[in-house]
Amino acid sequence: MYESVEDFLSELEALKQELFPEARLEIVYSRFNRASIRMHLDASSFIDMYCNVENGRFDFSLIQSGKRVCGYDNLFDWHHHPVYDPVSHIPCKEPTLRHVLEEIGAVTHSV
Numbered sequence: 001m002y003e004s005v006e007d008f009l010s011e012l013e014a015l016k017q018e019l020f021p022e023a024r025l026e027i028v029y030s031r032f033n034r035a036s037i038r039m040h041l042d043a044s045s046f047i048d049m050y051c052n053v054e055n056g057r058f059d060f061s062l063i064q065s066g067k068r069v070c071g072y073d074n075l076f077d078w079h080h081h082p083v084y085d086p087v088s089h090i091p092c093k094e095p096t097l098r099h100v101l102e103e104i105g106a107v108t109h110s111v
Helices: 005-019 097-110
Strands: 026-031 034-042 045-052 057-064 069-071 079-081
Touching: 005 034, 005 045, 005 097, 034 079, 045 079, 057 097, 069 097
Parallel strands: none
Antiparallel strands: 026 034, 034 045, 045 057, 057 069, 069 079
């Protein structure tokens, strides 16, 4: 998906500016080939993201009022946690970062 954490962060920053211009990015940690990032959307909502370019592990979760609302990750295989049942695992193809953020954006605007 990405060759370096810097590649991931660069694309994330560009998409944040386009899709969530009022959001604030927080790098929780970034070490070698992995990073944990939070995109703060408002006082009670953020997108929690993890990337490990060394082993290809990625995780994206929309958190509202302390609970996961939806998300994507590839623990074992790529799957989706849908908004109507965020604990379920729906198999899917590897999504692009744009797809994940656009879908989360649609959820945040519908709530």
